Amino acid sequence: MAAPTRTPRTTWIDEGLRALGVGGPDAVRIETLAQALGVSKGGFYWHFDGRRALLEEMLDAWERVVIDEAINRVEREGGDARAKLQRLFALASSREARALGSIDLAVRDWARRDKWQRPAEVLDALGLKPGSFVADVGAGDGYFAFHLAARVGSQGRVYAEDILEDELAKIRSRKAKQGLGQIETILGTPSDPRLPAETLDAILVVNAYHEMPEFDAMLQGMYGALKPGGLLAIIDAQDEPGQPRSVYRERHTLPAEIVREDAARHGLRFPRELPGFSNPESKRKYYFLLFEKPKRS
Numbered sequence: 001m002a003a004p005t006r007t008p009r010t011t012w013i014d015e016g017l018r019a020l021g022v023g024g025p026d027a028v029r030i031e032t033l034a035q036a037l038g039v040s041k042g043g044f045y046w047h048f049d050g051r052r053a054l055l056e057e058m059l060d061a062w063e064r065v066v067i068d069e070a071i072n073r074v075e076r077e078g079g080d081a082r083a084k085l086q087r088l089f090a091l092a093s094s095r096e097a098r099a100l101g102s103i104d105l106a107v108r109d110w111a112r113r114d115k116w117q118r119p120a121e122v123l124d125a126l127g128l129k130p131g132s133f134v135a136d137v138g139a140g141d142g143y144f145a146f147h148l149a150a151r152v153g154s155q156g157r158v159y160a161e162d163i164l165e166d167e168l169a170k171i172r173s174r175k176a177k178q179g180l181g182q183i184e185t186i187l188g189t190p191s192d193p194r195l196p197a198e199t200l201d202a203i204l205v206v207n208a209y210h211e212m213p214e215f216d217a218m219l220q221g222m223y224g225a226l227k228p229g230g231l232l233a234i235i236d237a238q239d240e241p242g243q244p245r246s247v248y249r250e251r252h253t254l255p256a257e258i259v260r261e262d263a264a265r266h267g268l269r270f271p272r273e274l275p276g277f278s279n280p281e282s283k284r285k286y287y288f289l290l291f292e293k294p295k296r297s
Contacts, residue, residue: 007039009047009057016058027150028055116277119147125274125290126202126231128152133200135159135186137193137222138208142171142183148204149180159200161186161193191217195225202231207286209234210254219266226293232268234259235277238285256287263291 015037019027030051034041048054122144128134130153136145139160148158160171160183168185175183188194191214195203203222212218222232239253248254260270268291277286 006046007037007043010061011037012044012047012054013058013061016054017062020058028058030054113143116279118277119144121274122204122233122235122288123147123151125288126204126233128202131155132202133157133159135161135193135195135200135203135222135225137161137188137195137203137205137218138211139171139185140167140208142167142174144204144206145171145183146174146178146180149175149183152182154182156182158183159186159195160184161188161195163188163190190214191221193218193221193225195221197224198227200225200230201227202233204233204235206235207237207252209236209259210248210252213249215262216266219262219268223266223268223293228293229295230293232263232291232293234263234289234291235286238276238287253284256289259289263289267294268292269294 012033015033016028019029019033019036028051030041030044034044044054048057126134128148128151130151132152133156134148134152136142136148136158139145139162142160145158145160149156152158160168162168162185165187168187171183171185175181186194190212203226205222209215226232236256236259237251237253239248239251239255241255241257245254245258248258256273263270270289271292272290274288274290276288278284279286
């Protein structure tokens, strides 16, 4: 009897890159890739120890593609060594090199932030699954909103809230390209996130709470948007207590003790603090606090 044919390692990597370009890093799931390839996921583990190993090989593969293409292009145009080197430098700094397409942008985004921010762990801590309703308050350009969208799927809902219309326009543009109808943008105000009442399973606030001058009003709005038992996650930059709040706003930091006091004042329970994050570029450290709206008795 002939041995079963295994799906080649490169096929898994290619399908991972395709999924990455369409849905971002959180779309690269072993089960999803296996379904797209029409094979069982058992073959995946013949080649890779796990998802992280696949992601690392995807990054390596894409870097090789980009480098090889640049070298081949320089070689095709000929010339002596000096001319080739000059063309290589020009290509590296060109507009074309800065806009290599959706896959390259997704790979670079993952390589820069996903490695230290660990978004899958954040979403796991919030208990999110297909069909969940969640908000990203202070969403910015949508880094977490798109991770959330991949997790909750088409039956769920992601409310991407920000007070800057320019940021929301970026999210709408990307969601249209990717066909992600589960994302809805909300233009909030400094005192009201304008979230639907008692609708959300979870709310995520990443590196934004320290920026809120009307934090009590914002917490009240978020509390009202959570279902009983819903979770609020606040991730922000660490700092030492003892300074006026205005000083922390200028530093773009906020001690965890202040956040816990604010949340308690609005009736939110503090179940636990989870392992935080360290940004290797800025050298900043971030805490990860998880709060819960009390269940109805």
